[in-house]
Amino acid sequence: MSPLSSGLLGDLDPTSDRAVFRQIADQLREAIDRGRFREGEKLPSEAELVDHYGVSRMTVRNSFSILQGEGLVHAEHGKGVFVRPRPPVRRLASDRFARRHREQGKSAFIVEADAAGSHPQVDSLEVKEEKASQDISTQLGSVRRVLARRRRYLLDGRPVEFATSYLPLDIARGTQIAEPNPGPGGIYARLEELGHRLDHFEEEIRARMPSPDEVRTLRLAAGVPVIHLIRTAFDTEKRPVEVCDTVMAADAYVLAYQLPAT
Secondary structure, eight states: OOTTTTTTOOOOOOOOOSOHHHHHHHHHHHHHTSSSSOTOBBBHHHOOOOHHHHHHHHHHHHHHHHHHHSEEEEETTTTTTOOOOOOEEEEETTTTOOOOHHHHTOOHHHHHHHHHHHHEEEEEEEEEEEEEOHHHHHHSSSSEEEEEEEEEEETTTTTEEEEEEEEEEOOOSSGGGGGSSTTTHHHHHHHHTOOOOOOEEEEEEEEEEOOHHHHHHHHHTTTTHHHHHEEEEEESOHHHHHHHHEEEEEGGEEOOOOOOOO
């Protein structure tokens, strides 16, 4: 039995002033939201929708374009249009930088990947000394040059974020932090070994549409925004010891927080 014959979609309202292609998009969106079409499931084909609604193929394609622009579906050439999977990674802010993870030799990304049942990878790694931008210099206490660590993170082969960490040279130069592989627990474990016991982190987060470079780097589908996060790490002397500039595919993450009641 086809999806349309099972009554999953309704009929058009000829009295509505809402455009027909928008009505079709509304019905498909509602069916997705209600779970009638599940994650990874193929939507009815153009031909099925043309037959069901009595409209042209262009009308159906315009409906699909709306849903693609909203990031709800993605098209696979020659196969059809599919419901986009929900974000697989739960990023729990209150836990991801817990010291116990570093002591176990795990970075935050590995902890989150393990929780999601995914295989983590890091590629496009670049480590070099460079002049600090005005913003980074200010955030790190007026330093002129920094060690920059750039890398891209993948889950099960799919790019989900890329990040650049900036560290003062007087801390990082000549240490394992300046090596491609900083060792178990990542750079935060190395910072604490160097005597910079971490005290707290401050994060600023905003959502926006990606730049063309970000679309290519993260292989983003049409309509998928990014989460842009700037994090500053402070040691117990209140010194900023790292600024991390991260861009994440918004369809790959759920940002979860625990907040005190008082």
